[in-house]
Every structure is written in C-alpha cells, then in structure tokens.
Amino acid sequence: MPSPIIVAPTGQHKLATPEGEVATARAAAACNTIMVLSFSSSCRIEEVASSCDAIRFYQLYVYKRRDVSATLVRRAESLGFKAIVLTVDTPVLGRREADIRNKYAGSPRRMIAPRLANLEGLMSFDDDIDAEGGSKLEHFASQTLDPSLSWKDVEWLKSITTLPILLKGIVTAEDARKAVEAGAAGVIVSNHGARQLDYAPPTISVLEEVVKAVGGAVPVLVDGGVRRGSDVLKALALGARAVMVGRPVFYGLAARGEAGARHVIEMLNKELELAMALCGCPSVGDITRAHVQTQGDRIRALL
Numbered sequence: 583m584p585s586p587i588i589v590a591p592t593g594q595h596k597l598a599t600p601e602g603e604v605a606t607a608r609a610a611a612a613c614n615t616i617m618v619l620s621f622s623s624s625c626r627i628e629e630v631a632s633s634c635d636a637i638r639f640y641q642l643y644v645y646k647r648r649d650v651s652a653t654l655v656r657r658a659e660s661l662g663f664k665a666i667v668l669t670v671d672t673p674v675l676g677r678r679e680a681d682i683r684n685k686y687a688g689s690p691r692r693m694i695a696p697r698l699a700n701l702e703g704l705m706s707f708d709d710d711i712d713a714e715g716g717s718k719l720e721h722f723a724s725q726t727l728d729p730s731l732s733w734k735d736v737e738w739l740k741s742i743t744t745l746p747i748l749l750k751g752i753v754t755a756e757d758a759r760k761a762v763e764a765g766a767a768g769v770i771v772s773n774h775g776a777r778q779l780d781y782a783p784p785t786i787s788v789l790e791e792v793v794k795a796v797g798g799a800v801p802v803l804v805d806g807g808v809r810r811g812s813d814v815l816k817a818l819a820l821g822a823r824a825v826m827v828g829r830p831v832f833y834g835l836a837a838r839g840e841a842g843a844r845h846v847i848e849m850l851n852k853e854l855e856l857a858m859a860l861c862g863c864p865s866v867g868d869i870t871r872a873h874v875q876t877q878g879d880r881i882r883a884l885l
C-alpha cells in the first residue's frame with residue numbers, strides 16, 4: 583500500500599450516494615488503498631467485487647443464525663476478499679438516541695433489501711412494519727445479532743475460513759493479548775466511533791497499551807476521529823501499523839459521490855505527507871514514538 587490509510591467499514595452508503603459502496607470501492611481503488619466492506623452495506627458483495635480491481639476486506643457480525651454469517655464469509659472468500667474483520671464490540675446495538683427519535687429505517691422503509699442488500703434471500707424478517715416508537719435498525723439488530731458473542735466465536739470463525747481474521751473493537755491490553763492467543767491476524771483498536779458504549783475510551787488514548795500488549799505479534803490498526811494527516815502520524819508514532827477512516831469518507835460520498843470519497847482519501851494522504859515532512863520523516867518507517875508527546879508523558883515528566 584502506498585499509504586497507511588484504510589477505509590473503515592460503515593454501512594448504508596446509498597444513504598450518501600446512489601452508487602453506494604460501489605462508489606467507495608472505486609474511490610479506494612483509485613487511491614490504491616484497502617476498503618473494508620461493511621456487513622451492513624447497501625450494495626451486494628458481488629456488485630462491489632465486480633466494480634473494480636482492489637484489495638478488499640470483509641467486515642462481519644456474528645448472527646444468532648451462524649449459517650447467515652458463514653454464507654457471507656464464503657461469498658466474500660470466493661469473491662477474492664483478503665481478510666475478515668470481525669467486529670467484536672457489537673453483541674447488541676448501542677442506544678442511538680437520534681435513531682430512536684427519527685425511527686431510523688432509511689427510506690424506503692424496508693430493512694433488508696435494499697438497506698441490507700446482502701441479507702436478501704438469506705433470512706426472513708418482518709421488515710415492512712414500522713418499528714413502534716423506536717429505531718428499526720435497533721429492532722432488527724436485537725432480533726439478529728448474537729448477544730452471547732465471545733472468544734469461542736473467533737474459534738468458530740477460524741474453523742470456517744482460511745482468511746486472516748482481524749478483531750475490530752479492542753480497547754484494552756487484556757483483550758489484545760486474548761485476541762493474539764485466539765489466533766487473530768490483526769487487532770483494530772476501535773470504539774465504533776463512540777456509537778456503542780458510552781464512556782468507552784478515546785482510541786488514541788488506549789492505542790499504546792494495546793500495541794505494548796500485542797508486542798509486535800500481529801499488526802495493530804486504529805480508528806476513531808482520524809480527521810487530519812497529522813492524526814495519522816500520531817497514531818503511527820504510538821505504534822499503529824495503519825489507521826482506518828469512517829465518517830470522513832462517508833461525508834465525501836455525500837458531498838460528491840465517488841469523487842468526494844476519493845478527494846477525502848487524497849487529502850488525508852497529502853496532509854500525512856506534509857506532517858511527515860515537517861517532522862523530518864521521509865518514510866512512515868521514520869516515524870517514531872519520539873514524534874509525539876501524550877498527556878501521560880507530560881504528567882510523567884512532572885513527577
């Protein structure tokens with residue numbers, strides 16, 4: 583990859599642009615970067631795979647119905663996706679008050695097709711009825727996601743795929759060590775953009791703890807609040823191998839479709855290059871821990 587900036591999985595790109603995830607895939611491909619396609623995408627995996635040539639990862643949730651998750655993994659595998667990103671911070675959906683107020687379902691109102699395009703024909707859901715007084719997404723999630731999600735599911739996933747598995751949603755050293763023991767090929771420090779647990783720590787503040795716990799065994803990625811190239815530099819200095827970017831790409835899509843998403847990725851790349859130049863780093867390998875000072879460093883310096 584020419585740059586350590588990856589497109590994070592976010593669902594429902596057709597809310598932002600009519601081409602949906604196909605536009606995102608093309609933007610990522612034009613920038614030679616990896617796109618992680620969300621389980622909750624509004625385009626089918628097949629459409630995204632055939633839209634352009636690129637390296638892609640597939641993000642998965644563990645459903646009560648394991649056969650649904652397994653079928654999606656097999657589809658992604660057969661379409662040349664290179665890794666599975668298992669999101670582990672969503673055994674249930676967080677309380678999203680705006681979604682509840684707005685009775686979020688998107689428009690048209692159906693939850694599966696066209697909203698969750700990949701589930702069409704895979705599962706039945708009484709999805710033509712308005713969620714009463716709440717978020718239809720939450721209603722759907724509570725019926726389908728498996729709240730008993732645990733380490734045994736990583737074992738299960740490993741038993742059904744040969745693809746490398748990255749765990750997304752790790753925010754502690756303890757879980758990072760367990761992830762490595764469980765055979766994860768990578769750890770993604772993420773709090774789901776603060777959409778799940780209130781008071782989950784900011785990811786930049788726990789990144790170093792996770793990097794130390796992993797001890798170089800597997801790559802550590804991070805997402806959450808990466809908005810400037812200098813944020814990328816900070817994450818790399820604290821030990822991340824790459825960052826993932828979610829909302830900025832979504833906003834780019836909403837503004838100008840594929841061109842907008844591409845512009846966002848290009849802007850971040852240029853800003854990263856500038857920040858590196860100003861820090862005296864000709865390559866990402868030259869970014870070191872000494873390039874950042876954390877709040878912890880400042881406190882320790884006073885002791």
Ligand SMILES: Cc1cc2nc3c(=O)[nH]c(=O)nc-3n(C[C@H](O)[C@H](O)[C@H](O)COP(=O)(O)O)c2cc1C
Pocket residue numbers: 590591592593620621622641669750772773774775776777805806807808826827828829830
């Ligand atoms: C609208 C939206 C949809 C998302 N959908 C998913 C998803 O389907 N799967 C997932 O693992 N994370 C999902 N996320 C979380 C992102 O992958 C990412 O962890 C988070 O947005 C933090 O990155 P950001 O601050 O750059 O947006 C979603 C986030 C947003 C904002």
Ligand SMILES: CCCCCCC(=O)C(=O)O
Pocket residue numbers: 593622643672675719722723726774777
């Ligand atoms: C399959 C139902 C859960 C979708 C959650 C999408 C998501 O991760 C997010 O909106 O955040």
